[in-house]
Amino acid sequence: MSTTVASRVPxxxxxxxxxxxxxxxxxxxxxxxxxxxxxxxxxxxxxLEVEQxxxxxxxxxxFRTELDYLLKNYVGRPSPMWFAxxxxxxxxxxxxxxKRDELNHTGAHKINSCVGQIxxxxxxxxxxxxxxxxxxxxxxxxxxxxxxxxxxxxxxMGATDVERQAPNVFRMKLLGAEVKAVTSGAATLKDxxxxxxxxxxxxxxxxxYLIGTVAGPHPYPMMVxxxxxxxxxxxxxxxxEAEGKLPDVAVAAIGGGSNAMGLFHPFLDDPSVQLIGVExxxxxxxxxxxxxxxxxxxxxxxxxNRTYLLQDEDGxxxxxxSISAGLDYPGIGPEHSWxxxxxxxxxxxxxxxxxxxxxxxxxxxxxxxPALEPAHALAHxxxxxxxxxxxxxxxxxxxxxxxxxxxxxxxHLGVKL
Amino acid sequence: MTHAFPHRIAARFAALKAEGRGALIPxxxxxxxxxxxxxxxxxxxxxxxxxLIEIGCPFTDPMADGPTIQRAGQRALKAGAKMVHTLAxxxxxxxxxxxxxxxxxxxxxxxxxxxxxxFCVDAAASGVDGLIVVDLPTEEADMMAxxxxxxxxxxxxxVAPTTDAQRLPKVxxxxxxxxxxxxxxxxxxxxxxxxxDLHTALPKVRAHTDLPIxxxxxxxxxxxxxxxxxxxxxxxxxxxLIDTLQGSLDADGRPGPNTVRLVLDQIRGLADAVRGARxxx
Numbered sequence: 001m002s003t004t005v006a007s008r009v010p011x012x013x014x015x016x017x018x019x020x021x022x023x024x025x026x027x028x029x030x031x032x033x034x035x036x037x038x039x040x041x042x043x044x045x046x047x048l049e050v051e052q053x054x055x056x057x058x059x060x061x062x063f064r065t066e067l068d069y070l071l072k073n074y075v076g077r078p079s080p081m082w083f084a085x086x087x088x089x090x091x092x093x094x095x096x097x098x099k100r101d102e103l104n105h106t107g108a109h110k111i112n113s114c115v116g117q118i119x120x121x122x123x124x125x126x127x128x129x130x131x132x133x134x135x136x137x138x139x140x141x142x143x144x145x146x147x148x149x150x151x152x153x154x155x156x157m158g159a160t161d162v163e164r165q166a167p168n169v170f171r172m173k174l175l176g177a178e179v180k181a182v183t184s185g186a187a188t189l190k191d192x193x194x195x196x197x198x199x200x201x202x203x204x205x206x207x208x209y210l211i212g213t214v215a216g217p218h219p220y221p222m223m224v225x226x227x228x229x230x231x232x233x234x235x236x237x238x239x240x241e242a243e244g245k246l247p248d249v250a251v252a253a254i255g256g257g258s259n260a261m262g263l264f265h266p267f268l269d270d271p272s273v274q275l276i277g278v279e280x281x282x283x284x285x286x287x288x289x290x291x292x293x294x295x296x297x298x299x300x301x302x303x304x305n306r307t308y309l310l311q312d313e314d315g316x317x318x319x320x321x322s323i324s325a326g327l328d329y330p331g332i333g334p335e336h337s338w339x340x341x342x343x344x345x346x347x348x349x350x351x352x353x354x355x356x357x358x359x360x361x362x363x364x365x366x367x368x369x370p371a372l373e374p375a376h377a378l379a380h381x382x383x384x385x386x387x388x389x390x391x392x393x394x395x396x397x398x399x400x401x402x403x404x405x406x407x408x409x410x411x412h413l414g415v416k417l
Numbered sequence: 418m419t420h421a422f423p424h425r426i427a428a429r430f431a432a433l434k435a436e437g438r439g440a441l442i443p444x445x446x447x448x449x450x451x452x453x454x455x456x457x458x459x460x461x462x463x464x465x466x467x468x469l470i471e472i473g474c475p476f477t478d479p480m481a482d483g484p485t486i487q488r489a490g491q492r493a494l495k496a497g498a499k500m501v502h503t504l505a506x507x508x509x510x511x512x513x514x515x516x517x518x519x520x521x522x523x524x525x526x527x528x529x530x531x532x533x534x535x536f537c538v539d540a541a542a543s544g545v546d547g548l549i550v551v552d553l554p555t556e557e558a559d560m561m562a563x564x565x566x567x568x569x570x571x572x573x574x575x576v577a578p579t580t581d582a583q584r585l586p587k588v589x590x591x592x593x594x595x596x597x598x599x600x601x602x603x604x605x606x607x608x609x610x611x612x613x614d615l616h617t618a619l620p621k622v623r624a625h626t627d628l629p630i631x632x633x634x635x636x637x638x639x640x641x642x643x644x645x646x647x648x649x650x651x652x653x654x655x656x657x658l659i660d661t662l663q664g665s666l667d668a669d670g671r672p673g674p675n676t677v678r679l680v681l682d683q684i685r686g687l688a689d690a691v692r693g694a695r696x697x698x
Binding site for chain 1: 475476477478479480481483484487491494499500524525526527528529530531551552553554555556557574575576577578579580581584588599602603604607
């Protein structure tokens with residue numbers, strides 16, 4: 001590998017220039033017109049305290065040292081970069097690489113942010129952790145770090161999700177967490193987040209809310225993005241090692257958008273890299289059963305930030321639908337809304353059926369059972385790869401493994417387990 | 418200073434101060450459980466002893482509310498409630514009552530969806546006097562403040578036990594009408610502050626504002642309402658009234674023959690207690 005090529009790949013600690021897209025959010029937590037801090041006054045002082053604590057931690061080398069230690073020795077980072085040769089042949093076009101965050105401890109990217117946030121919670125002297133979860137991956141990751149740090153953990157999970165993600169519910173309980181089934185509203189992820197916020201309001205002094213995605217009030221979208229950016233930073237170096245260049249396209253699935261933000265952020269200032277976020281189209285974008293906030297929603301305020309939301313004409317939040325519980329959210333992280341409006345990232349959608357097909361292809365061609373979330377990303381890769389030349393490179397975030405989804409998939413394939 | 422608007426809130430608190438007593442502010446959720454029932458409750462409130470009235474605007478995701486008000490909102494939305502209906506209720510109410518202040522309490526998204534400016538114009542034209550927007554802290558207040566001010570609507574800010582002395586002036590800056598003191602760290606209708614807590618907390622808020630202070634979240638009984646107006650200027654009662662309403666509904670959520678009467682009777686009991694508390698002016 002020549003040093004000229006190497007010098008073109010910026011190190012992870014880039015100094016961002018004036019035209020950088022990586023400097024957000026502003027002091028008010030805004031990415032363009034999105035983000036902010038829309039919470040009740042009771043929570044405001046606490047949100048400011050989290051922000052202050054995070055800024056202090058970021059500037060403290062010992063925080064970074066401990067985080068790196070946990071990421072390496074507990075999470076298992078760096079996660080490998082895999083050239084998916086058989087899928088590349090199957091689709092017959094661009095070279096496909098998987099960033100294998102499904103190999104992390106607990107089986108998904110969620111743990112990246114959990115280890116960061118639990119260190120922050122400890123610095124803040126908090127003695128109790130709460131979290132929301134959809135598919136259960138964030139709940140499991142939170143329960144895991146709470147076990148590691150010996151902190152009591154309560155996970156809010158929609159009753160609908162408790163039912164369709166039974167293995168993860170049991171995992172959380174094994175790890176010592178209390179799982180509270182949320183029956184209000186539609187009993188899915190958004191209601192779990194409402195309930196977690198209500199818990200936090202009632203337990204402000206001792207409790208830290210460990211949010212799982214790049215949503216919620218500032219500083220969460222920024223902080224979770226920062227912790228997840230390890231995905232894109234590693235991928236950039238690994239792909240440089242393997243191919244000596246940047247990817248042409250980077251693809252990730254989007255529910256709240258944490259794995260996508262983690263992959264995309266280190267590439268935002270590389271204009272040659274096309275970034276594509278794949279929303280869940282559920283039964284189809286033109287049905288009312290999808291989770292495509294950017295493709296079909298409009299801006300509004302929910303869960304502490306201004307972003308694109310699925311909502312009716314009166315501003316009532318609509319239910320999302322996806323075969324994947326992890327994408328089943330009517331909003332999206334505010335930074336994605338901004339990247340959508342400035343057109344830096346292209347946002348597309350894949351249906352339940354497309355994701356199911358990609359799920360099966362991945363199992364058979366690569367011997368990897370992916371989670372249904374990245375199966376949406378792969379469904380889009382399957383659409384674009386054939387039309388690209390073999391010199392082109394697609395980098396896809398394989399952000400979770402599919403063990404948790406085998407019951408759902410079996411159900412859709414008509415198989416009784 | 419002359420105002421182009423009636424400023425019913427300031428006038429009402431001034432009159433109560435002259436009378437030497439505090440105010441009762443009962444709450445109802447618009448269209449809970451249906452349009453006719455909530456309109457009948459609203460109409461009956463002044464006669465039952467309400468001094469100001471707070472109307473909740475239904476929202477799918479009321480993150481500061483406990484199960485009682487959540488369910489009220491769900492019933493209202495199921496009945497087809499929209500923001501225009503809430504405003505229409507106030508407009509209809511104003512045909513027979515032009516003096517009692519009406520405050521809308523809600524969440525930001527339905528207001529933004531309506532259009533922040535258009536909402537303030539229409540709310541004022543309908544006879545609304547003040548707004549409490551739960552998820553609009555002072556840090557984001559500029560989204561609404563100019564439109565509210567231009568239309569003579571008071572922005573009533575929430576102050577919480579977590580709001581410290583350093584933050585308090587910032588929160589109060591731009592507040593008008595009255596200050597809503599959230600007496601507990603928690604959601605609506607779940608627990609109550611002790612009298613000792615209130616005695617500690619209220620003077621700290623008073624030190625920073627001349628505005629009247631209302632206590633809400635956890636005021637349920639006539640005795641608690643009486644206590645609240647001994648330390649503050651008003652008591653807001655919400656979940657306790659909705660519990661009564663809910664208890665009178667049939668299995669399908671339809672109002673019973675006594676629904677309106679039961680809620681208004683409860684308001685009468687609260688009003689008597691507030692009037693009997695004899696606050697020194």
